[in-house]
Amino acid sequence: MNDGEILVIDTEALVTEVLKLKHQNYRLVQICATKTGEGYELTYSFGKDYEFVCLRLNIKEGDEVSSISDIYKPAFLYENEIHDLFDIQIKMISQDYHGNLYRMKTKTPYK
Amino acid sequence: MSGIMKFTGTVLKNLIHKPVTENYPQAEREYPERTRGKVSIDISQCVFCTLCAKKCPTGAITVDRAAQTWTIDPFGCIQCRCCVDHCPRKCLSMEQHYTSPSEEKTVETYTKQTTEEKQEEKEHA
Amino acid sequence: MSVRSIVPFGPQHPVLPEPIHLDLVLEDEKVVEAVPSIGFVHRGLEKLVEKKDYQQYVYVAERICGICSFMHGMGYCEAVEHVMNVEIPPRAKYLRTIWCEMSRIHSHLLWLGLLADAFGFESLFMQSWRLREKILDMFEVSTGGRVIFSVNMIGGQRRDMDAQMLSMFSKVLDDMERELREISKTFLNDYAVQSRLKDVGFLTKEQAHELGAVGPFMRASGIALDSRKLGYAAYPDIDFEPITSQVGDSYARCDVRIREIFQSFDIIRQAIAKIPEGEVAVPVKGMPSGEHFMRVEQPRGEAIYYVKGNGTKFLDRVRVRTPTFANLPGMLETLKGCQLADVPILILTIDPCISCTER
Numbered sequence: 001m002n003d004g005e006i007l008v009i010d011t012e013a014l015v016t017e018v019l020k021l022k023h024q025n026y027r028l029v030q031i032c033a034t035k036t037g038e039g040y041e042l043t044y045s046f047g048k049d050y051e052f053v054c055l056r057l058n059i060k061e062g063d064e065v066s067s068i069s070d071i072y073k074p075a076f077l078y079e080n081e082i083h084d085l086f087d088i089q090i091k092m093i094s095q096d097y098h099g100n101l102y103r104m105k106t107k108t109p110y111k
Numbered sequence: 112m113s114g115i116m117k118f119t120g121t122v123l124k125n126l127i128h129k130p131v132t133e134n135y136p137q138a139e140r141e142y143p144e145r146t147r148g149k150v151s152i153d154i155s156q157c158v159f160c161t162l163c164a165k166k167c168p169t170g171a172i173t174v175d176r177a178a179q180t181w182t183i184d185p186f187g188c189i190q191c192r193c194c195v196d197h198c199p200r201k202c203l204s205m206e207q208h209y210t211s212p213s214e215e216k217t218v219e220t221y222t223k224q225t226t227e228e229k230q231e232e233k234e235h236a
Numbered sequence: 237m238s239v240r241s242i243v244p245f246g247p248q249h250p251v252l253p254e255p256i257h258l259d260l261v262l263e264d265e266k267v268v269e270a271v272p273s274i275g276f277v278h279r280g281l282e283k284l285v286e287k288k289d290y291q292q293y294v295y296v297a298e299r300i301c302g303i304c305s306f307m308h309g310m311g312y313c314e315a316v317e318h319v320m321n322v323e324i325p326p327r328a329k330y331l332r333t334i335w336c337e338m339s340r341i342h343s344h345l346l347w348l349g350l351l352a353d354a355f356g357f358e359s360l361f362m363q364s365w366r367l368r369e370k371i372l373d374m375f376e377v378s379t380g381g382r383v384i385f386s387v388n389m390i391g392g393q394r395r396d397m398d399a400q401m402l403s404m405f406s407k408v409l410d411d412m413e414r415e416l417r418e419i420s421k422t423f424l425n426d427y428a429v430q431s432r433l434k435d436v437g438f439l440t441k442e443q444a445h446e447l448g449a450v451g452p453f454m455r456a457s458g459i460a461l462d463s464r465k466l467g468y469a470a471y472p473d474i475d476f477e478p479i480t481s482q483v484g485d486s487y488a489r490c491d492v493r494i495r496e497i498f499q500s501f502d503i504i505r506q507a508i509a510k511i512p513e514g515e516v517a518v519p520v521k522g523m524p525s526g527e528h529f530m531r532v533e534q535p536r537g538e539a540i541y542y543v544k545g546n547g548t549k550f551l552d553r554v555r556v557r558t559p560t561f562a563n564l565p566g567m568l569e570t571l572k573g574c575q576l577a578d579v580p581i582l583i584l585t586i587d588p589c590i591s592c593t594e595r
Contacts, residue, residue: 028448030557074448074565102275117426145380168292191386
C-alpha cells in the first residue's frame with residue numbers, strides 16, 4: 001500500500017488484510033468510527049516509520065465486526081471505546097470490558 | 112558518592128535570592144498589554160448588528176435589536192476575543208481584569224439610550 | 237506461597253492530577269497485571285462538533301487539554317486547512333513553530349516538576365515550576381492567555397509577534413537555558429533521583445513498536461520517530477534530529493525529555509532567526525468538504541486529528557487520537573512485574589494526560 005492510502009475492504013476481509021500489514025511490520029496507530037447516513041464507517045490506521053495507511057470498513061447498524069486485538073494488542077482499547085461510544089458490536093476482544101471502559105454517568109452510546 | 116550534593120548550589124542560590132512569587136493580593140499584579148480578562152462594551156457606539164452574538168463560540172452574548180440591549184453572560188464567556196475582533200464598530204474591548212468570582216451566575220445587560228432619553232437627561236441636568 | 241490480591245489504584249491518588257482508575261493484580265508486593273478504566277472526565281468534545289461550526293470548533297479543540305492547548309488548536313486547524321486546500325502565510329507557519337516549541341518546554345518542565353514531586357523531592361519540583369512560570373509569562377505577553385491561547389484560526393494566526401517581543405523572548409530563553417542546565421544536573425546525576433528511576437519500568441524497542449507507543453516514551457526505547465519530521469508548520473526549514481535513548485527505563489525517559497527541552501530552545505532560536513516578514517493570516521472561503529488525517533507531534537507524542545467535512549459549515553466528524561491513549565498499552569506492559577511502590581512513578585513516566593485521552 002502507498003503512503004496515505006485508504007483502502008476500502010469487506011468486513012470479512014478485515015482479519016486477512018490486517019494480518020498482511022502485521023507481516024510487513026506495520027504498527028497500529030488508531031481505530032476510528034464515523035457515523036454515516038444509516039451505518040458506520042470504521043477506519044483502521046497503521047504506520048511504519050513515517051508511512052501511514054488506512055483500511056476502511058462500511059458497516060450497517062447492528063453488524064458485527066471481528067476484533068483485531070489478538071493480532072494487535074493495543075486494539076483492545078480502541079475497540080472497547082468504539083463499543084462504548086458508538087454501540088458497534090465487536091466480537092472476541094481480547095480484553096472485553098462489556099461497556100465499562102468509560103465509567104460515566106451519562107448514558108452511552110450517544111444517539 | 113559523586114551523585115550527592117548536586118542540589119547544594121541551587122539551594123544556596125535560593126537562600127540569597129528574593130522570593131520569585133508576588134505578594135498577591137497585597138501587591139497588584141501588572142498585566143501585559145494583550146491579557147484577555149473580560150469583554151466590555153461602549154454601548155453608545157453599538158449598532159446591534161448581532162455579529163458578536165453570531166460569532167461567539169459559547170453563545171454567551173445575546174443582542175436584542177428591538178429593546179436596544181446587549182447582554183453578556185460573563186461566566187459563559189471563554190475570553191477568546193472573537194467578538195472584539197469581529198465588531199465592525201469597534202465598540203467592544205477586552206479588559207485586562209477578569210470577572211470577579213461570584214456565588215451565583217449573573218448576566219450583565221447594557222441598554223442603549225435613545226435620543227429622546229438623552230435629551231430628557233440633558234433637560235434634567 | 238505468594239498471596240494474590242487486587243488493589244484499586246485511583247481515580248483519586250496523590251500522584252495523579254487527573255482521574256484514571258487501575259485495578260492492580262498483585263502477588264505479594266509485585267504487580268502481575270493492571271486493568272485500566274477511564275471515562276471519569278469524558279466531556280463528549282468529539283460529539284460537540286455537531287453543534288459548533290467548523291470555525292467555532294477551534295476553541296473547543298483548544299480545550300481538549302490544558303497543557304498542549306496550542307497544539308490541539310493547531311492540529312485541528314492544520315487538518316481543516318488540508319481539507320480546504322488553504323495555504324497559510326510563511327510567517328504564520330513560523331509563529332506556529334515558535335508557540336509549539338514553547339508549549340513543549342512548558343509541558344516537559346511541568347512533567348519534570350511532577351516527577352520530582354512523585355519521588356518526594358519538593359524543592360526540585362518548585363525549581364522546575366519556577367522556570368515554567370517564565371514560559372507562561374511569555375505566553376501571556378504574546379497571546380494574552382496563560383493556558384488557553386486562542387491564537388489559532390483556520391487560515392493562520394490571530395496575533396503576531398513583533399521584533400522587539402522576539403528579541404526579548406530569546407533573551408529570556410537564554411537565561412532559562414542556563415538555569416535549566418543547573419537543575420538538569422540534579423535530575424540526571426543525583427543519587428536519590430537515580431535510585432528511583434534507574435532500572436525501573438523497562439520497555440524494549442520491540443515492545444514499544446508492538447504496543448504502538450508514541451513520543452518520548454517510545455523514543456526512550458530507541459525508536460527514532462518524530463512527527464515534526466513530517467513537515468507541518470515551519471519544521472521543514474528547521475534543522476533538528478529526533479532525540480532517542482537506547483536504554484528504555486524510567487531514567488531514559490527523563491533524560492530524553494530533558495534533552496528535548498534543550499532542543500526546543502534551539503528550534504525557537506532557529507525560528508526567530510529565520511522568521512520572514514508578511515501577513516499572518518489569509519481569508520478562508522467556502523466550506524470544508526473531504527477528509528484528512530493530520531499528525532502532529534505533541535509534547536507527549538504523536539496526536540492524530542481526523543476531520544471529515546460534508547460541504548456544510550458543520551463537520552461530520554472530528555476524531556482526536558491523543559498520545560496518552562496510544563501510550564496506555566505500553567504503560568500497562570511496564571507495570572507488569574514492578575513493585576507496588578513504583579507504580580505511581582511508572583504511570584507518571586508516560587506523562588499521562590487523562591483529559592486528553594477522554595476528550
